[in-house]
Amino acid sequence: MAASYISVPRDLTKVKSKVMFNLTKRQLICFGLAALVGVPSFFLLKLAFSISTSVMIMMVIMMPFFFLAMYEKHGQPLEVFLKHFIQANFVRPKTRPYKTDNYYAALIRQAKAEEEVEKIVRISEEREKERVRDAKASD
Incomplete structure (x- = not known):
């Protein structure tokens, strides 16, 4: 019988809840926006350029x-890091x-202010x- 081990992180504050496909809500939203912008741009660029060029521009x-x-540095997402930078x-x-x-x-x-x-x-x-x-003198 083989033993299986699961790694448990020491710092539980770094654990993020996964929503779907083992991705966080933030990752799902960003990937969705990337697909929403990238795929139509590919099809529009394909009309003017070759497929490989269109793929590179889409990427x-x-x-x-x-x-x-x-991207995350010191627990801060990219936009917070860029704002501080x-x-x-x-x-x-x-x-x-x-x-x-x-x-x-x-x-x-x-004291000087009070003297003034x-x-x-x-x-x-x-x-x-x-x-x-x-x-009084004039009276």
Whole structure:
């Protein structure tokens, strides 16, 4: 009697549920879209080119759908990986200077701001007193 073994992955979070033909729902959708785009393009291209050229162009048209279905890096699908790649290399600035804001510097800025406010209040109070004095003197 021969023993049969089934390999069980150590990390169960990487296990994906299979829907049909041992493919995930994502793979079925992407392969379906590839067939939906690729097959009609083959028949249209066959009218203008030879069959081998039409097949090669059809394969090139269908390849992005296959990559979307199958490629995964660090648990992220291709579109998420490409989004992060584009953001890191093209959208965000290359140099990000490190700026510190320590507590002591914040306290000094706050104290200066309070001094300026007190100065403005003091000047406005002095102007108000002068106006009241001038109003009394003119009466």
